[in-house]
Amino acid sequence: MDLDAGFDARLERDGVRFGARDAELLRAVDEHGSLNAAAEALGRSYSRSQRRVVELEEAFGRLVDRTRGGADGGGSSLTAAADRLLGEFARLEAEFAGVTQVEETVLRGTVVDTEGELGTVETDAGPVRAVVPPTASAVRLAVRADAITLHPAGGVPETETSARNRFRGEVREVVAGDAVARVVLDVGADPDLTVLVTRTSVETLDLAPGAPVAASFKATATRAYPVESPSDE
Amino acid sequence: MDLDAGFDARLERDGVRFGARDAELLRAVDEHGSLNAAAEALGRSYSRSQRRVVELEEAFGRLVDRTRGGADGGGSSLTAAADRLLGEFARLEAEFAGVTQVEETVLRGTVVDTEGELGTVETDAGPVRAVVPPTASAVRLAVRADAITLHPAGGVPETETSARNRFRGEVREVVAGDAVARVVLDVGADPDLTVLVTRTSVETLDLAPGAPVAASFKATATRAYPVESPSDE
DNA sequence: CGTCGTTGTGTCGCCATGGATACAACCACC
DNA sequence: GGTGGTTGTATCCATGGCGACACAACGACG
Missing domain, CATH: 2.40.50.100 (RNA polymerase II/Efflux pump adaptor protein, barrel-sandwich hybrid domain)
Known part of the structure; x- marks a missing residue:
């Protein structure tokens, strides 16, 4: 049977779900150094991405350190909490992937x-x-x-x-x-x-x-x- | 950390995703003997449910045997293919649940x-x-x-x-x-x-x-x- | 031959998600 | 003190998923 097993992993706290899409966003912030560049790179709107970060932070605690102004205009970087969250999520996804892959x-x-x-x-x-x-x-x-x-x-x-x-x-x-x-x-x-x-x-x-x-x-x-x-x- | 790990399992074929919601629907059809009663029991609209069944069938093959008319007005029951699909899905979900539960x-x-x-x-x-x-x-x-x-x-x-x-x-x-x-x-x-x-x-x-x-x-x-x-x- | 509870189908509108756009606030650097 | 690229925030709009509703088709049974 050419059935593909798949999944969407998520970490949940206080009813807020951190999913693959959120992980992508945080990783992009980490990679590009700013929320703006991250949204751009992912082809998403800045406004929505910004709001999403705030939503996530209300449940998971501070995830992004923001700097505003400066010669380069500022930027954002991940907090240790965000790193942990991403690590936990990666582990979960890998484990689920194992289930779908192992015979x-x-x-x-x-x-x-x-x-x-x-x-x-x-x-x-x-x-x-x-x-x-x-x-x-x-x-x-x-x-x-x-x-x-x-x-x-x-x-x-x-x-x-x-x-x-x-x-x-x-x-x-x-x-x-x-x-x-x-x-x-x-x-x-x-x-x-x-x-x-x-x-x-x-x-x-x-x-x-x-x-x-x-x-x-x-x-x-x-x-x-x-x-x-x-x-x- | 009071983080809850969760997942949404799905079986995919030809780009169509069979998920928990679909499984519920088929199980309700099986239980109530008609698509109509199933939708009613789940608090969903009949029209949407009916269309969803057709969508699923386009990818997964005939899932529901329908009878129209008769003293009781007719009804629907699951095909063997639907049973298999449900079984496969249950197994997948159980396996994923194992991942989130086992220490x-x-x-x-x-x-x-x-x-x-x-x-x-x-x-x-x-x-x-x-x-x-x-x-x-x-x-x-x-x-x-x-x-x-x-x-x-x-x-x-x-x-x-x-x-x-x-x-x-x-x-x-x-x-x-x-x-x-x-x-x-x-x-x-x-x-x-x-x-x-x-x-x-x-x-x-x-x-x-x-x-x-x-x-x-x-x-x-x-x-x-x-x-x-x-x-x- | 009408009844009745189904299965089909079409249309409308609600609502949530997310993009588009505009604009204010910020601030190190030149 | 102006500049530039950020972070915030508000508003409007497009899309998709789904409920609500209306109506046709069906067919064994009485």
């Missing part, structure tokens, strides 16, 4: 047991402990490729680690990238399990098609979602 | 080496392999609490697993929840490392204040961000 394998299963927020989901590849929604029996289980750790097939008994889920499988394919490799694992379930590891790991673990391997991932990093059809009345 | 520890460090998208970041707790931005030396390193696996202090040599990062630490605090526990670890760095594990793991690993323990996490699940101050010219 994940979706297994189908049914919840057979639940205690608190955790539950056990029975899948083709075996039982999986995961965070399950309060009321749902048929679920989809999404496991991020970067959340799975690989081990030698014979290694580490399950009790030795806090990763509660463990599959035994066979390497089907290794797609090596620059520094990162995508490993596709046959674990006896319909969709193969794709795992993201460093190339170093590919070597130390001797990952090649046909090799046996164990895959483990944490229950707390695995989320189950009610299976689509909301019309199951 | 993470942010370590400061400097990039000392880089190959491809990966790099080595030197931190107070030792070197960490992580996904690093192309140009940045001073970085913040965010590690999600649910991405860290715990092991007995003496266990598993590093080469045995694909988790390239390993810290040795001491349990400082265990906050037990319903089924999940938050473990705070002293790893010799300024912010303590918080880890999310199941209560089962707390028992099998004998996690209690003062206990020695090893924490490992994957390089591919660790992201570094340029340190805030964009004004470092």
Whole structure:
């Protein structure tokens, strides 16, 4: 499906939302040294940009140090608070971007047991402990490729680690990238399990098609979602 | 800081964005059996809602099966495509929500080496392999609490697993929840490392204040961000 | 064959966002 | 003391999203 997942991140305080557009503006102020030049560079009107800064400052505190007059007419620069805000926003955006970019394998299963927020989901590849929604029996289980750790097939008994889920499988394919490799694992379930590891790991673990391997991932990093059809009345 | 992180998720195709508002509408159609009743229930105008459905269908394919006339006047129900779309959207939203909810520890460090998208970041707790931005030396390193696996202090040599990062630490605090526990670890760095594990793991690993323990996490699940101050010219 | 609650379609107007423009205030420098 | 490029502020206007409303089409059922 050629569906693109996207998002608009925001930081909120006192009902005021700091979004991508605001971040752009502050970055432009930082880059050009004045609100005027910033608005110009972004193709926005000065008046609106100025007002927006004031709005933001009412919620987030002083963001811009302004100087008026002088040989160069003055200018504006960011406060430390604005720097922090921008940093926080960048981190949030990067994290969201990670969600849309990292591959994940979706297994189908049914919840057979639940205690608190955790539950056990029975899948083709075996039982999986995961965070399950309060009321749902048929679920989809999404496991991020970067959340799975690989081990030698014979290694580490399950009790030795806090990763509660463990599959035994066979390497089907290794797609090596620059520094990162995508490993596709046959674990006896319909969709193969794709795992993201460093190339170093590919070597130390001797990952090649046909090799046996164990895959483990944490229950707390695995989320189950009610299976689509909301019309199951 | 009382900053709230938020987001608006969307699925996009052919430039048309399917957002939370659209999901609400489709769910209401499913629930009430007609577009009319759906719009009514959501306090929206029928005309706008109807047009929106048509817009969406131009990009995402048939979403609503309509019946006109009949004793009950007709009605609408969701197609399988709409169910899938809603499922996909719910998953996306849940995943984003996870990002804003799961705690993470942010370590400061400097990039000392880089190959491809990966790099080595030197931190107070030792070197960490992580996904690093192309140009940045001073970085913040965010590690999600649910991405860290715990092991007995003496266990598993590093080469045995694909988790390239390993810290040795001491349990400082265990906050037990319903089924999940938050473990705070002293790893010799300024912010303590918080880890999310199941209560089962707390028992099998004998996690209690003062206990020695090893924490490992994957390089591919660790992201570094340029340190805030964009004004470092 | 009329009824009734739908689905379609068109038109109007409200309102929020943001651009355009004008003008006052500022002030180091020449 | 004038100059120049800022920061403030006010006002008007264009646009888009959406509600309000009106009306045609539909078709099983009584």
